[in-house]
Amino acid sequence: MDNENVNVPEHVAIxxxxxxxxxxxxxxxxxxxxxxxxxxxxxxxxxxxxLGIKYLTVxxxxxxNWKRPKDEVDALMKLLRQYLKDCIKRSMKNNMCVKVxxxxxxxxxxxxxxxxxxxxxxxxxTGLHFQVALNYGSRDEMIRGMQEMALDVQNGKLTVDQITxxxxxxxxxxxxxxxxxxxxxxxxxxxxxxFLLWQLAYTxxxxxxxxxxxxxxxDLQEAIAYYNKRDRRFGGV
Numbered sequence: 001m002d003n004e005n006v007n008v009p010e011h012v013a014i015x016x017x018x019x020x021x022x023x024x025x026x027x028x029x030x031x032x033x034x035x036x037x038x039x040x041x042x043x044x045x046x047x048x049x050x051l052g053i054k055y056l057t058v059x060x061x062x063x064x065n066w067k068r069p070k071d072e073v074d075a076l077m078k079l080l081r082q083y084l085k086d087c088i089k090r091s092m093k094n095n096m097c098v099k100v101x102x103x104x105x106x107x108x109x110x111x112x113x114x115x116x117x118x119x120x121x122x123x124x125x126t127g128l129h130f131q132v133a134l135n136y137g138s139r140d141e142m143i144r145g146m147q148e149m150a151l152d153v154q155n156g157k158l159t160v161d162q163i164t165x166x167x168x169x170x171x172x173x174x175x176x177x178x179x180x181x182x183x184x185x186x187x188x189x190x191x192x193x194x195f196l197l198w199q200l201a202y203t204x205x206x207x208x209x210x211x212x213x214x215x216x217x218x219d220l221q222e223a224i225a226y227y228n229k230r231d232r233r234f235g236g237v
Contacts, residue, residue: 006224006225006228007227007228008051008052008053008224009053009180009181009182009204009224009227010053010054010055010178010181011053011054011055011056011057011177011178011179011180011181011182012048012053012055012056012057012180012181012182012183012184012220012223013056013057013058013059013180013182013183013184013195013196013199013200013203014044014056014057014058014059014183014184014185014186015059015183015184015185015186015189015192015193015195016037016040016041016058016059016060016186016212017185017186017187017189017211017212018033018037018186018187018188018210018211018212018213018214019033019034019036019037019211019212019213020033021033021187021211022036022037022211022212022213022214023036025211030072030075031072031075031076031079033213034075034076034079035079036213037212037213038079038083039213040212040213040214040215040216041058041060042086042090043216043217044056044215044216044217044220045090045094045096045128045130046094047216047217047220048128048220049094049127049128050217051217051220051221051224053128054128054129055128055129055130055131055177055178055180056128056129056130056131057101057130057131057132057133057174057177057180057196058130058131058132058133059133059136059193059195060080060132060133060134060136061076061080061102061133061134061135061136062133062135062136062137062193062194062195063102063103063135063136063137063140063194064137064193064194066135077107077108077111080111080134081110081111081114084111084114084115084118085114087118088114088117088118088121088122091118091121091122091125091130092121092122092125094127094128095125095126095127095128096122096125096127096128096129096130097122097123097124097125097126097127097128097129097130098118098119098122098130098131098132099119099129099130099131099132099177100115100118100119100131100132100133100134101131101132101133101134101136101141101173101174102133102134102135102136102137102140102141102173103135103136103140103141103144104134104135106135107134107135115134129177131174131177133195133196136173136195137194138192138194138195138196138197138198139194139197141172141173141198142172142197142198145168145171145172145173146171148171149163149167149168149171168198169198172198172199174196174199179199179200179201179202179203180196180199180200180203181203181204181227181232182203182204182206182223182224182227183196183200183203183204183205183206184206184207184208184220184223185205185206185207185208186208186210186211186212186215187208187209187210187211187212188207188208188209189207190207202232204226204227204230204232206223206226206227208222208223
C-alpha cells in the first residue's frame, strides 16, 4: 500500500474477536488462543504506527467477560499480569503512550499498580497512542461519567447550561482522545458489544472473518483500503 496516496485513519479501534475459535480449530485450550492474540496485539501496534495510524484502541476485556468460566477468567488475568509488565518495557522502547480505558477498581491491587505505572511512565511518549479497554463497557463508562457530572453540578462546579457534547465527552474514559475513524471487528461477528457507543457515532465499520490471532499487517491494510472507499459526510450532503 502506497501510504502517500492513501488516507490513513488517525484513530483505529479494534474489537479483538476469535481467540477461542482459533484455539479450538487447533485442538488447543482457549487460553492458548488468548496468548496468541496478545502477541498479535504487540505486532499490530508496530504495524499501525508504520502505516501512519496515530491512535489505536483495542477491546481486550469487557464488563460482561466476567461471566466466562472462572478458569478462563483466571487465565486471562494471569496473561494480563505478564502483558502489563512487558508493555511497560515495550512502551518505552517504542515510544508508545499507553492508557487503560474502563473501570479498574475490581482488579487485584497488583494489576491496578501495574496499570498506574504503565500510564505514568509512558504519558509523555510521542509515538503511537495505544488505548486498552479493560473491564470496559460503554454503558458503564457513560453511567460513571454522568455520576461524576451530577456531583459537579451538585457541588456548583458545573451548571446545566454548560452541558454540551464536548462537556459530556470530557467525562468519558476517552477524554482528550479523538473519536475513532475506523472500527475493525474480527472473526465474522457484526455487532458493537457495548464498545465505544458514544465515540463511534460517525465511525466507519469494517468486519472481517479473520480470527484475531491470524490478523496481520496485510489485513490492516485491507481495512484501510476499505476505509478509503467510504464517503464520510458526517450527516452533511
